[in-house]
Amino acid sequence: MELGPKSDSPPLPELYGFRRTVCGCEFCRAPCKHMPGTLDVTDLARLCPAGQELIPWAEEHLRALTDKSVPTLVPVRQANGSCHWLFDGQCAVHEHSPFGCAYFDTHMTDEEAQKRAEATINARREDAARNGPYFQVWQHLCRKGLTARSGDRPGLARDLQALQNLALRSRRRQSS
Numbered sequence: 223m224e225l226g227p228k229s230d231s232p233p234l235p236e237l238y239g240f241r242r243t244v245c246g247c248e249f250c251r252a253p254c255k256h257m258p259g260t261l262d263v264t265d266l267a268r269l270c271p272a273g274q275e276l277i278p279w280a281e282e283h284l285r286a287l288t289d290k291s292v293p294t295l296v297p298v299r300q301a302n303g304s305c306h307w308l309f310d311g312q313c314a315v316h317e318h319s320p321f322g323c324a325y326f327d328t329h330m331t332d333e334e335a336q337k338r339a340e341a342t343i344n345a346r347r348e349d350a351a352r353n354g355p356y357f358q359v360w361q362h363l364c365r366k367g368l369t370a371r372s373g374d375r376p377g378l379a380r381d382l383q384a385l386q387n388l389a390l391r392s393r394r395r396q397s398s
């Protein structure tokens with residue numbers, strides 16, 4: 223999803239053969255309030271600012287999900303459930319936002335979303351098999367109790383339904 227300023231020219235990056243998404247509509251912003259996107263293996267190096275140690279940075283900004291079958295890192299959530307990188311409706315790390323945010327939107331087919339999810343799950347499995355950095359961060363956060371459960375899917379579904387209802391009412395008003 224797109225939560226930052228629009229840019230006219232640079233080509234969209236690709237990962238695992240998938241292109242970054244661009245939509246920044248209200249529907250595509252809704253997950254930031256309920257289910258911050260999962261980080262891919264490649265996200266750590268891009269998100270952690272140059273000169274900062276990965277582990278202390280991860281302790282501050284990430285949580286390890288413990289209810290998934292593969293190691294899964296997500297942004298810390300605020301007390302209201304929103305991603306802690308969400309400020310005034312904008313993503314503070316837009317350019318480097320996690321794969322689970324940047325490569326998905328609410329308009330793609332379930333099949334497309336599934337293919338993208340499988341690509342990052344495979345990468346995380348491979349990283350864990352070689353005791354890679356993503357797995358090491360996940361283990362460290364688990365050991366320190368810096369864990370979380372998956373985001374609020376019912377809350378997201380409610381928000382999306384409310385947006386759908388609003389859009390329907392608006393269309394009816396326009397056509398009457």
Ligand code: SF4
Nearest residue numbers: 254258259305313323
């Ligand atoms: S990292 Fe950015 S795009 Fe992803 S959930 Fe957080 S605010 Fe939204």
